Amino acid sequence: MTVRVLVADDQQLVRAGFAMILAAQEDLEVVGEAADGAEAVELARATRPDVVLMDVRMPRMDGLEAPRLLTSELPASRVLMLTTFDLDDYVYDALRAGASGFLLKDVGRGELVSAVRIVAAGDALLAPSVTRRLLADFVAARASRAPRPTATGLQTLTAREHQTLSLLAKGMSNAEIARAMVVTEHTVKTHVGNVLMKLGLRDRIHAVILAYEVGLVLPGTELPPAGEREVRPSGGVDR
Numbered sequence: 001m002t003v004r005v006l007v008a009d010d011q012q013l014v015r016a017g018f019a020m021i022l023a024a025q026e027d028l029e030v031v032g033e034a035a036d037g038a039e040a041v042e043l044a045r046a047t048r049p050d051v052v053l054m055d056v057r058m059p060r061m062d063g064l065e066a067p068r069l070l071t072s073e074l075p076a077s078r079v080l081m082l083t084t085f086d087l088d089d090y091v092y093d094a095l096r097a098g099a100s101g102f103l104l105k106d107v108g109r110g111e112l113v114s115a116v117r118i119v120a121a122g123d124a125l126l127a128p129s130v131t132r133r134l135l136a137d138f139v140a141a142r143a144s145r146a147p148r149p150t151a152t153g154l155q156t157l158t159a160r161e162h163q164t165l166s167l168l169a170k171g172m173s174n175a176e177i178a179r180a181m182v183v184t185e186h187t188v189k190t191h192v193g194n195v196l197m198k199l200g201l202r203d204r205i206h207a208v209i210l211a212y213e214v215g216l217v218l219p220g221t222e223l224p225p226a227g228e229r230e231v232r233p234s235g236g237v238d239r
Contacts, residue, residue: 037061071098
């Protein structure tokens with residue numbers, strides 16, 4: 001199956017470079033290029049891409065408002081954000097806006113191609129230099145400035161689903177969760193799917209964000225050390 005990709009970046013050379021790399025792949029098709037957020041939304045409405053590769057900082061409509069519109073109007077389209085700095089405050093907000101992950105702009109050719117395929121398949125990812133610890137830091141910083149929210153639907157989770165969400169938020173893979181819960185990976189995948197459905201979440205990253213926000217997991221505790229649980233070019237994040 002061919003993955004249709006829209007590339008949005010206000011830097012023409014960067015945009016053209018990413019488009020060229022992606023178009024060279026037999027299973028990827030670049031259906032459009034946009035120079036700003038507003039144009040990206042317009043082109044996405046017309047082309048309905050599987051993945052929108054989008055810079056966080058763009059004129060007219062930035063990489064925060066654009067994902068909100070895209071994920072609202074085109075729920076089948078996945079948004080993969082690009083950023084220059086891995087500590088960019090926009091990263092967390094972009095994820096909350098509906099993005100399925102982000103990459104640094106200095107990403108390698110193979111990692112870029114792999115990331116697009118991973119997101120198109122319905123998984124979520126973080127840049128290779130970003131770990132669950134960084135995500136926890138974003139949540140902790142925001143939690144210090146605002147009241148802790150409640151999750152609609154959290155009470156509908158079964159005990160096993162609640163446990164799955166807790167382990168998921170600690171950065172565990174499906175295999176690790178299966179060992180911890182003494183069940184099969186298939187059962188874990190079923191639990192994860194039920195959690196996402198009941199909580200109205202797009203993917204695992206948004207489940208992690210929610211778990212930290214509601215206090216199910218405390219930032220900085222039981223998280224993998226830096227460098228672990230990162231997306232590798234050869235594979236993606238468990239769903």
